[in-house]
Amino acid sequence: MNVGVAHSEVNPNTRVMNSRGMWLTYALGVGMLHIVLLSIPFFSVPVAWTLTNVIHNLGMYVFLHAVKGTPFETPDQGKARLLTHWEQLDYGVQFTASRKFFTISPIILYFLASFYTKYDPTHFILNTTSLLTVLIPKLPQLHGVRIFGINKY
Numbered sequence: 001m002n003v004g005v006a007h008s009e010v011n012p013n014t015r016v017m018n019s020r021g022m023w024l025t026y027a028l029g030v031g032m033l034h035i036v037l038l039s040i041p042f043f044s045v046p047v048a049w050t051l052t053n054v055i056h057n058l059g060m061y062v063f064l065h066a067v068k069g070t071p072f073e074t075p076d077q078g079k080a081r082l083l084t085h086w087e088q089l090d091y092g093v094q095f096t097a098s099r100k101f102f103t104i105s106p107i108i109l110y111f112l113a114s115f116y117t118k119y120d121p122t123h124f125i126l127n128t129t130s131l132l133t134v135l136i137p138k139l140p141q142l143h144g145v146r147i148f149g150i151n152k153y
Helices: 022-038 045-066 085-092 097-116 121-138
Strands: none
Touching: 022 045, 022 097, 045 085, 045 097, 045 121, 085 097, 097 121
């Protein structure tokens, strides 16, 4: 019996995205962000879609690919403190349902933003750049890779 341990996972950070209702909450959060941006009077529809896409991808990059460690005390001898949340997700197993969902969701948002901005070149470049900044770190070939030593420690 483990006294003082509130969870049975070695690292609860690995399973949080599979928890009940998480995907629905995520989608509703993105929808609410878009509604809030649409309610600002001086934002046009294309600007609101581009901002929704860029803010979503910026948040996804920070929380999944830049921040390392776990908020939980883990008995893994400090292995989790050197990994980003994306690398910890599903214990690093590639192509799980959660990883697919968090890879496809920015792509769908990108298609929506591109459609509603009518493929305007300025919006298209912003949306494409934003999409690439969150898709490239998700590639299996970049698991654990620190380009130019950034975010190494």
